[in-house]
Amino acid sequence: MVLDEHKHNFDIHINHIEHEDVCGDSLRIQQVFVNLMSNAIKYTPDGGNIIFSIEEKPNGFSELGCYEFTIEDNGIGMSPEFQKIMFDPFSRADDHRTTRVQGTGLGMAISRNIVNLMNGNIKVDSTLHKGTRITVTIYLELQEKEKEQDENLMNLPVLVVDDDKTCCESTIATLKEIGITGEWVLSGREAVERCYARHELKNDYFAVILDWKMPEIDGIETARQIRKRIGKEITSIVLTSYEFSEIEEEAKAAGVDALLQNRCSVPG
Structure with missing residues (x-):
């Protein structure tokens, strides 16, 4: 998908989803990914690439599914110093490239709190001037209904x-x-x-x-x-x-x- 305003190339990859029927707080989950996607769009230059991936990971709980969501871009990236404080409230990178970007700096702090409440975690891999990869892992309750083979x-x-x-x-x-x-x-x-x-x-x-x-x-x-x-x-x-x-x-x-x-x- 080419996002019209900034001409970003946006792809969605869905890998090995064994269980599609799950229970979770959909509003809170959406809030997390709205925050993360907003950052990817804000800090990726026009014409850049953004990839959103979903994969179900094996785990030892029969009643829970482990889902890994990844948002990856080739945007401006983050310095190692900023990555250490990026989840602190009101954190904003002191960078001339971000001065025109509006925001409170609360999005990442809120996202981490929501994910932690779902016994999940957020992992960030970022290189300055090359891009950022954020991986969110959460556990969702599986429904009894299973796929039946015809x-x-x-x-x-x-x-x-x-x-x-x-x-x-x-x-x-x-x-x-x-x-x-x-x-x-x-x-x-x-x-x-x-x-x-x-x-x-x-x-x-x-x-x-x-x-x-x-x-x-x-x-x-x-x-x-x-x-x-x-x-x-x-x-x-x-x-x-x-x-x-x-x-x-x-x-x-x-x-x-x-x-x-x-x-x-x-x-x-």
């Missing part, structure tokens, strides 16, 4: 197509959790060739999941080419973070079977 989906072959390797691996992991056998490629052109090769062996993919925004040929054009070479045997699904209305007609004309909201990356 026997009709077991071992179905699916191809995931995205130029972001991390997003491909995340999607494959999600599919595996419900019993689907997934493969991935990093370009639309490779996807067309892979689909055609399996078609020649009379072993078609059940479905192809395509990111809309890709270099060279996008997801809709890839679906069009697959449909042209193979026919209607393969279900094509395009992931988009835009409003569906922007691409709905084009997708329909290309033979796309479904449009879905992209959870992993937010292009813009």
Whole structure:
């Protein structure tokens, strides 16, 4: 996603989330990430990169899930001296680059207090002039409801197509959790060739999941080419973070079977 005001490139990565149904104080959790994201936006120069990642970590508690949230940017970074006091109330770096940035300096102190109340922690890795990586770990109560594997989906072959390797691996992991056998490629052109090769062996993919925004040929054009070479045997699904209305007609004309909201990356 390109954030319009400052032209930041913003990506979301979701990795290995085994339990999605959890209990927690959503308002307080949102407050933490609003504070952290606000800082990343404020202190990352125009055109910079911001990545928000979520990963579930293994832990020894059957009733609790351990979730690690990471916000990483290539902004102005922080000095080692400031990192020692950054969680103190009203702390602001004494830096000419921040003099025009408004704020009370309370955001990090509030965020740490909230996370500590949830028996979590905040870790900061930052290098001056290079950027900052903030990792928040919290524990949330798991719900009894678990994902159930649909026997009709077991071992179905699916191809995931995205130029972001991390997003491909995340999607494959999600599919595996419900019993689907997934493969991935990093370009639309490779996807067309892979689909055609399996078609020649009379072993078609059940479905192809395509990111809309890709270099060279996008997801809709890839679906069009697959449909042209193979026919209607393969279900094509395009992931988009835009409003569906922007691409709905084009997708329909290309033979796309479904449009879905992209959870992993937010292009813009």
